[in-house]
Amino acid sequence: MTTPVVSMSNINFHYESRKVLDNINFEIPQGAFMGLVGPNGGGKTTLIRLILGLERPETGEIMVFGQSIQKLKNRDRIGFVSQKANAFNKGFPATVYEVVASGLTAQLGYLKFLTKKDKQKIHGAIAQVGMTEYTKQNIGNLSGGQQQRIFIARALVSDPELIILDEPTVGIDYENVKIFYELLYKLNTEFKKTLLLVTHDTGTMTQYATDIVCLNKTLHFHGNPDEYASLTEADFSQIYGHPVSLVTH
Numbered sequence: 001m002t003t004p005v006v007s008m009s010n011i012n013f014h015y016e017s018r019k020v021l022d023n024i025n026f027e028i029p030q031g032a033f034m035g036l037v038g039p040n041g042g043g044k045t046t047l048i049r050l051i052l053g054l055e056r057p058e059t060g061e062i063m064v065f066g067q068s069i070q071k072l073k074n075r076d077r078i079g080f081v082s083q084k085a086n087a088f089n090k091g092f093p094a095t096v097y098e099v100v101a102s103g104l105t106a107q108l109g110y111l112k113f114l115t116k117k118d119k120q121k122i123h124g125a126i127a128q129v130g131m132t133e134y135t136k137q138n139i140g141n142l143s144g145g146q147q148q149r150i151f152i153a154r155a156l157v158s159d160p161e162l163i164i165l166d167e168p169t170v171g172i173d174y175e176n177v178k179i180f181y182e183l184l185y186k187l188n189t190e191f192k193k194t195l196l197l198v199t200h201d202t203g204t205m206t207q208y209a210t211d212i213v214c215l216n217k218t219l220h221f222h223g224n225p226d227e228y229a230s231l232t233e234a235d236f237s238q239i240y241g242h243p244v245s246l247v248t249h
Helices: 044-051 096-108 116-128 144-156 174-189 225-229 233-240
Strands: 006-015 018-028 033-037 059-064 078-081 162-166 194-198 211-216 218-223
Touching (some): 006 044, 018 211, 033 044, 033 174, 044 162, 044 194, 078 144, 096 144, 116 144, 144 162, 144 174, 218 225, 218 233
Parallel strands (some): 033 194, 162 194
Antiparallel strands (some): 006 059, 211 218
């Protein structure tokens, strides 16, 4: 039986007196493309921080690649992409190549020179996201969708097995969102990357994801896209804690 990439058992977490996560239990299978959805304030970002080892749960156990996250030595096995496109400083003086190369800092340190193999990794990661022709361009000159591709390349350059993306399509127009999801699908199916995607864009995400988790302090749903699509307005109203009207796109 294949070891799950992530396993969370009986996880509880408070911020001061506020309960954020309540008895969370779920697994991310190897090779999954998991969508994580739920209302703002429902605990999604906290869940990510726990998986990344940036927070410790009050109770329970988090296993990543079969090891306790606190004992995981090679953190490069996890790549992380945040909401860069919506808040990135367009005047930042760095080329696409330099931004992607910065993803090797954890492996190389700040003062070491890039080897020929390192440079091949950088060009390979840029090629994986289809941005080779932009290698020498300033990152600030790219569109939001193109920037997010580069931040994915930055995460890819260390060859992670798990990539976590926190609402990466914020600020990206519809056409580029579709292209972006197709890239994620390719990374999942062709390059065999396990993906955890936090998003509010449930309509597009369900076309590509293999698993969906719906979180609002507790785990309200964990299943495949077909099962998620069968949820009713009453189900969503219970999950989100207020009336929800479903809109078909």
